[in-house]
Amino acid sequence: MRRPNGPELDRDRLIGAAFAVLAQEGxxxxxxxxxxxxxxxxxxxxYWHVEDKAMLLGSMARDIYADAYAACxxxxxxxxxxxxxxxxxxxxxxxxxxxxxxxxxxxPVAHPDPKENAARIAAPLVALGLDPQxxxxxxxxxxxxxLGWSMFEANGPMHDFLDRIMPFGETFQTGLxxxxxxxxxxxxx
Amino acid sequence: MRRPNGPELDRDRLIGAAFAVLAQEGxxxxxxxxxxxxxxxxxxxxYWHVEDKAMLLGSMARDIYADAYAACxxxxxxxxxxxxxxxxxxxxxxxxxxxxxxxxxxxPVAHPDPKENAARIAAPLVALGLDPQxxxxxxxxxxxxxLGWSMFEANGPMHDFLDRIMPFGETFQTGLxxxxxxxxxxxxx
DNA sequence: ACCTGAACACCGTTCAAGT
DNA sequence: ACCTGAACACCGTTCAAGT
Numbered sequence: 001m002r003r004p005n006g007p008e009l010d011r012d013r014l015i016g017a018a019f020a021v022l023a024q025e026g027x028x029x030x031x032x033x034x035x036x037x038x039x040x041x042x043x044x045x046x047y048w049h050v051e052d053k054a055m056l057l058g059s060m061a062r063d064i065y066a067d068a069y070a071a072c073x074x075x076x077x078x079x080x081x082x083x084x085x086x087x088x089x090x091x092x093x094x095x096x097x098x099x100x101x102x103x104x105x106x107x108p109v110a111h112p113d114p115k116e117n118a119a120r121i122a123a124p125l126v127a128l129g130l131d132p133q134x135x136x137x138x139x140x141x142x143x144x145x146x147l148g149w150s151m152f153e154a155n156g157p158m159h160d161f162l163d164r165i166m167p168f169g170e171t172f173q174t175g176l177x178x179x180x181x182x183x184x185x186x187x188x189x
Numbered sequence: 190m191r192r193p194n195g196p197e198l199d200r201d202r203l204i205g206a207a208f209a210v211l212a213q214e215g216x217x218x219x220x221x222x223x224x225x226x227x228x229x230x231x232x233x234x235x236y237w238h239v240e241d242k243a244m245l246l247g248s249m250a251r252d253i254y255a256d257a258y259a260a261c262x263x264x265x266x267x268x269x270x271x272x273x274x275x276x277x278x279x280x281x282x283x284x285x286x287x288x289x290x291x292x293x294x295x296x297p298v299a300h301p302d303p304k305e306n307a308a309r310i311a312a313p314l315v316a317l318g319l320d321p322q323x324x325x326x327x328x329x330x331x332x333x334x335x336l337g338w339s340m341f342e343a344n345g346p347m348h349d350f351l352d353r354i355m356p357f358g359e360t361f362q363t364g365l366x367x368x369x370x371x372x373x374x375x376x377x378x
Numbered sequence: 379a380c381c382t383g384a385a386c387a388c389c390g391t392t393c394a395a396g397t
Numbered sequence: 398a399c400c401t402g403a404a405c406a407c408c409g410t411t412c413a414a415g416t
Contacts, residue, residue, distance in 0.1 A: 152329075166322065
């Protein structure tokens, strides 16, 4: 089908195809066979390039988080960064079908050294004056909220249910503001 | 196998069996065939008592939420109620294997009348002086946070990852306190 | 009314075999 | 090195048929 220059698959084309299938079929329809078909290949071929489906989903989740981090540069203080990040993460989840559910169930793909991971994740908030522990905890809190909210937003029947009894769309910002406003820097005071 | 008094199945026995399978196998192992086997019956028999698997999961989710509501009586003000409810919901999720994931993906089973649902859900907070809109929105915010946090807690590899870079267990309360402290009653501007 | 048997159209994954 | 074919042990769901 093609082959002169390089293999049929590689990790990037694989993840790209997986996102394409996700967009068309949703997470429940994201099967190894459909991803393979999208690449003009048989399902077992995928296993040459990736250990299993969990690894593929983990790589997709990493991309979704990475988009959110990339979308919030130039914040003036840590509260502003958390507000920007919360909004960006919500948008990144919403940009892919079932993005939040994917990230909630995916295994993390990360550097083997915890210190490395911690430093990289904490960096943007540490640069704005937060101590490293708070940087990580505050992010975990914001991510948890955005993830939970986004799961409801993407769950069709649940979203309909909520939208009929409250202004669900506006509630996201209400909650995010409350969280960021309620968090307090252990340094200051 | 038995039959003198009543049918082999009924909705309650069915949901009970589903929770038993969930405990043993997790959400991915919760299959119609295994639930049926647990009841000494063939898989298609289940479809006489329940429309499909989604309905069964919805009923299970309702039970999980109900436990949390039942666990926080006697609060003195709406902030205290939200704190109690957040902790109770986290415990209710943790009591079942994959409880949070189940509730995140389940379709709501509810009264057909939205007003009914809204009134029932808002009731405990309205009784403590919150206006109905805030009662619903604040609950949605707390539930979103607890759900997201509980999903990470129940995702083994993710939990390990987080626990290595922060005091993940303590973070729950930090976040819950921030949210409840940051929310403000529109009545008492 | 309530359940079984058999079938349909799928899954993820393994593994020998091809090229 | 990279992919196919065939298979294994599963899924949720439908539906005629039994009792």
